[in-house]
Amino acid sequence: MSRQASRGAKIIALTLIAALVAACGTLPRSGPSKREIFAGSVLNEGDAFVVAVNDRVARATAVLPALGFSDAFRGAAQIGADTIRPGDxxxxxxxxxxxxxxxxxxxxxxxxxxxxxxxxxxxxxxxxxxxxxxxxxxxxxxxxxxxxxxxxxxxxxxxxxxxxxGDGATVSVVGGAGAQGVYPIERPTRTLTAMIAAAGGVAIPPEIALVTVTRGAHSETAYLSDLYTNPQLDIALRNGDTIYIKEDTRAFTVLGATGTQNRLEFETEVITAIEALAQVGGLNPFLANPTGVFVFRNEPESIAKAVLGRDDLIGAQRLVYVLDLTEPNGMFNARDFVIRNGDTVYVTEAAIVAWNRSVAAVFGSLGQITSAGTAVGVE
CATH class of the missing domain: 3.30.1950.10 (wza like domain)
Structure with a gap:
C-alpha cells in the first residue's frame, strides 16, 4: 500500500470516528434518552425527582378529582310540587x-x-x-x-x-343536555337524575359527563355516572337551581416511541398508564425502550412528601415517574398507576435505535467522503 493510500485510509477512519461521535448527539430524535432524563434528576443537581413506580408509589399518587355533593346538598329533602312560594x-x-x-x-x-x-x-x-x-x-x-x-x-x-x-318551583338545565330549558319541579322530577331525564338526557358521552348544580352562591359538581352508582348523590332539587352539564376537559399528552404522539382527553373517569399507552397504539416495537416509560408531572406538596418520604419539601414539586415494563411487576405497576390531568407520558427510544441511526448517517457521509477522496486521487 502506498504512503499516500495509507494516509488517506487514516483520514477516512478518523473522519468516520468523528462523524459517529458527533452523530450520536446531533441526529434528529423524538426526545431525551433514558440516560439524559436520569442525568437531570435532583441527585445529579437537576430540578426533578425521578421515582421508580412500585405498589406504594401507585397508591400514593392515585388521587382522583374531589367531586361530589356536600352534606348540605345531599341532606335536602324533596320538595312538594305544590309548595307555596313568594310571589304566588x-x-x-x-x-x-x-x-x-x-x-x-x-x-x-x-x-x-x-x-x-x-x-x-x-x-x-x-x-x-x-x-x-x-x-x-x-x-x-x-x-x-x-x-x-x-x-x-x-x-x-x-x-x-x-x-x-304562580309558576311554582323551576330549575334551569343548560349545557350538554338533550333539550336545554326551564323545567318545573313536578312529582316525577324532584331529583337530579329525573330532571336530567326530563331534559332529554345528555348529548355528550355519559362516561365523561360532569353535572354541576348551582344553588344560590354555591356550585358543586359530580360525574353523571356517579349519580347512578351512588344514590346519595341523586340530590333533591330546589327552586331556582341551575343544572349545568359539560364534558370532562381533563387531558394528557403522549410523546416518544409510541404508535402515535398526541394530546388526548380522558375517555373515562379514571385512566391508568397502560390504558394511556393503549390509546396511542402502545409502544412502537421498532423504536421503544420498554424499560424507559416516563410520566412527567407537577406534584402537589402533600403527595410529593408521601411519595418521597420527606417532610422538608415546600410547594409543588417536579416528579418524573419511571415504569419498567420488563420487570416482573412492571405491567401491573403500569396498570395501577393513575394518569392525572396535565400529565406527559414519554416513551424513550432503545439505545440500538440511536446507534443504528448514527451508523446510517455516518456511512451516508462516508460515501460522500470516499467519493471526494477518489476525486483527489486517494484509492
Missing part, C-alpha cells in the same frame, strides 16, 4: 258555622277572598288570623294553619285554599 297568588274561601260571622256578610255562610299575594318574605295577611307564613307550605298545610287561627275567633271554621297564580 292564593284564593281563599272561609265558611263560618254562625249566622253573623267575622268575615261573612249578613245572610251569607261563606266569605270569598279572591286574591291574596304571598309577599317577598313568604307571608300573607288574613283578617282576624293575622300574618301567616305561607311560603314553604302546601295549600293543605296552610289551610290547617288558617283554620287553627280562626278557630279562636269563630266556631268550627272551614277553610279552602287554592293557588290561583
Amino acid at each position: 297568588t292564593l284564593g281563599l274561601i272561609i265558611y263560618e258555622n254562625v249566622e253573623d260571622g267575622l268575615l261573612t256578610n249578613t245572610g251569607a255562610s261563606a266569605s270569598l277572598i279572591d286574591e291574596v299575594q304571598v309577599d317577598s318574605s313568604g307571608m300573607i295577611f288574613i283578617p282576624y288570623a293575622g300574618r301567616i307564613r305561607a311560603a314553604g307550605n302546601t295549600p293543605e298545610a296552610l289551610r290547617r294553619i288558617i283554620t287553627q287561627r280562626l278557630d279562636e275567633q269563630t266556631p268550627d271554621p272551614q277553610v279552602v285554599v287554592r293557588r290561583l297564580a
Whole structure:
C-alpha cells in the first residue's frame, strides 16, 4: 500500500470516528434518552425527582378529582310540587258555622277572598288570623294553619285554599343536555337524575359527563355516572337551581416511541398508564425502550412528601415517574398507576435505535467522503 493510500485510509477512519461521535448527539430524535432524563434528576443537581413506580408509589399518587355533593346538598329533602312560594297568588274561601260571622256578610255562610299575594318574605295577611307564613307550605298545610287561627275567633271554621297564580318551583338545565330549558319541579322530577331525564338526557358521552348544580352562591359538581352508582348523590332539587352539564376537559399528552404522539382527553373517569399507552397504539416495537416509560408531572406538596418520604419539601414539586415494563411487576405497576390531568407520558427510544441511526448517517457521509477522496486521487 502506498504512503499516500495509507494516509488517506487514516483520514477516512478518523473522519468516520468523528462523524459517529458527533452523530450520536446531533441526529434528529423524538426526545431525551433514558440516560439524559436520569442525568437531570435532583441527585445529579437537576430540578426533578425521578421515582421508580412500585405498589406504594401507585397508591400514593392515585388521587382522583374531589367531586361530589356536600352534606348540605345531599341532606335536602324533596320538595312538594305544590309548595307555596313568594310571589304566588292564593284564593281563599272561609265558611263560618254562625249566622253573623267575622268575615261573612249578613245572610251569607261563606266569605270569598279572591286574591291574596304571598309577599317577598313568604307571608300573607288574613283578617282576624293575622300574618301567616305561607311560603314553604302546601295549600293543605296552610289551610290547617288558617283554620287553627280562626278557630279562636269563630266556631268550627272551614277553610279552602287554592293557588290561583304562580309558576311554582323551576330549575334551569343548560349545557350538554338533550333539550336545554326551564323545567318545573313536578312529582316525577324532584331529583337530579329525573330532571336530567326530563331534559332529554345528555348529548355528550355519559362516561365523561360532569353535572354541576348551582344553588344560590354555591356550585358543586359530580360525574353523571356517579349519580347512578351512588344514590346519595341523586340530590333533591330546589327552586331556582341551575343544572349545568359539560364534558370532562381533563387531558394528557403522549410523546416518544409510541404508535402515535398526541394530546388526548380522558375517555373515562379514571385512566391508568397502560390504558394511556393503549390509546396511542402502545409502544412502537421498532423504536421503544420498554424499560424507559416516563410520566412527567407537577406534584402537589402533600403527595410529593408521601411519595418521597420527606417532610422538608415546600410547594409543588417536579416528579418524573419511571415504569419498567420488563420487570416482573412492571405491567401491573403500569396498570395501577393513575394518569392525572396535565400529565406527559414519554416513551424513550432503545439505545440500538440511536446507534443504528448514527451508523446510517455516518456511512451516508462516508460515501460522500470516499467519493471526494477518489476525486483527489486517494484509492
